[in-house]
Amino acid sequence: MSTPGARRRNTAPPREDVLAAAMEMIAERGLEKLTMAALGREVGMSSGHLLYYFHSKDELLLRTLEWSEGRLGVERGRLLTRPGPARDRLDAYVDLYVPDGHRDPHWTLWLEVWNRSQNAADEARDRQAAIEGAWHRDLVALLAEGVSRGEFRPVDPDRFASRLRALLDGFAIHVAIGLRGTDRGRVLGHVREFLDESLAGGG
Numbered sequence: 001m002s003t004p005g006a007r008r009r010n011t012a013p014p015r016e017d018v019l020a021a022a023m024e025m026i027a028e029r030g031l032e033k034l035t036m037a038a039l040g041r042e043v044g045m046s047s048g049h050l051l052y053y054f055h056s057k058d059e060l061l062l063r064t065l066e067w068s069e070g071r072l073g074v075e076r077g078r079l080l081t082r083p084g085p086a087r088d089r090l091d092a093y094v095d096l097y098v099p100d101g102h103r104d105p106h107w108t109l110w111l112e113v114w115n116r117s118q119n120a121a122d123e124a125r126d127r128q129a130a131i132e133g134a135w136h137r138d139l140v141a142l143l144a145e146g147v148s149r150g151e152f153r154p155v156d157p158d159r160f161a162s163r164l165r166a167l168l169d170g171f172a173i174h175v176a177i178g179l180r181g182t183d184r185g186r187v188l189g190h191v192r193e194f195l196d197e198s199l200a201g202g203g
Contacts, residue, residue: 013043015053019067022060027105031112036060058116062124065109069131072096072106080138086146087199093139094191097168102178111176136161152199160198167194 021042025034036047036057054060079092099107117125143157171191174182 013045015063016067018043018045018050018053019064022064023068023105023109026064026108030103031108058120058124061109061113061116062127065106065113066127066131068106068109069134073134076135076138080142086142086149086151087195090142090146090195091192093142094168094188094195097135098172098184098187098191099176101175101184104176107172107176111173136165139165146199155199164195167191 018039022034022039025039025042036050039045039060040047040050050060054063076093076096079096080089082089113128117128120128139161140157143152143155143160146152147154147157168191171182171187175184175187
């Protein structure tokens with residue numbers, strides 16, 4: 001019969017704890033330091049045990065991104081359903097979308113998953129598309145609300161959302177990689193100026 005201590009050593013931590021530890025490692029040490037062996041040491045598991053659960057580093061990264069996006073989705077939902085003008089909530093959406101700065105861990109992870117997606121299986125690409133789709137649907141709904149209330153000029157919400165997210169992605173990549181002249185504050189200023197020019201004229 002195994003002892004209580006042996007049972008504790010052999011019990012794997014909850015999967016969410018492993019994903020949270022992976023995200024923390026990216027934030028503190030950078031993505032290049034996130035290996036199965038290093039993560040295993042962090043959570044008290046062998047790299048083989050981690051591979052049993054996640055099958056590959058690609059799957060670990062995608063699961064970690066999905067976990068992080070789930071948390072962001074809760075925050076996004078809270079921001080977008082609060083009372084107040086649609087434009088204020090649109091600014092909050094943009095603020096949540098744009099990285100905090102150079103090497104923002106969530107965007108560092110996104111960039112790596114995007115890079116690996118070139119050779120990813122259809123199932124993994126579908127899961128990435130689901131994450132993108134959640135951001136898009138929320139933005140479309142917010143734009144449609146602003147148009148219907150007369151706060152925004154009558155744009156096509158779906159088409160405008162596609163263009164705005166492409167603009168945000170471009171700026172976000174610049175911030176995340178630390179491109180000179182594109183710090184977070186400057187980017188937010190550019191986006192707000194674009195929204196002022198593009199959506200003014202409602203009501």
